[in-house]
Amino acid sequence: MANFLSGDTYLTNLVTSPDEKIGIGSVSFEPGSRNNWHIHHDGYQILLVTAxxxxxxxxGQPAQSLSKGDTIVTRDGVKHWHGAKKDSWFEHIAITAGTPEWLEPVSAADYDALV
Structure with missing residues (x-):
């Protein structure tokens, strides 16, 4: 997964559904780290922000600021990214179904413009 990230990120797989179609993991991002743009095909991703x-x-949408208690539902086929703010650790539980397609990194210019 390291090829699909900018910065240091840590994944702990928590459980997989009995039919192995849904994975649940805890992801921690060091300040400034983020994943690449990606799409979940034939599935979805739910993020539960824990810290x-x-x-x-x-x-095509503005970035959303997230903090503990926020939730995100990413529908099938939607291109997106998520990660830490420049000055904060960030952690979420990811509930994921389907197959991810990893794409290009979020550009440093686009990330640095977020406030």
Whole structure:
């Protein structure tokens, strides 16, 4: 997964559904780290923010600021990314179904413009 990230991120797989179609994991992002743009095909992703502050953005939409208690539902086929703010650790539980397609990194210019 390291090829699909900017910065240091830590994944702990928590459980997989009995039919192995849904994975649940805890993801911690160091300040300034984020994943690449990606799409979940034939599935979805639900993010439950558990600590810190971060960003979530869908293609063509403004980035959303996230903090503990926030939830995000990403529908099938939606290009998006998520990660920590520049000055904060960020952690979420990810409930994921389907197959991810990893795409290009979020550009440093676009990330640095977030406030």
């Amino acid at each position: 810190g502050e971060g960003w979530y953005q869908e293609e």
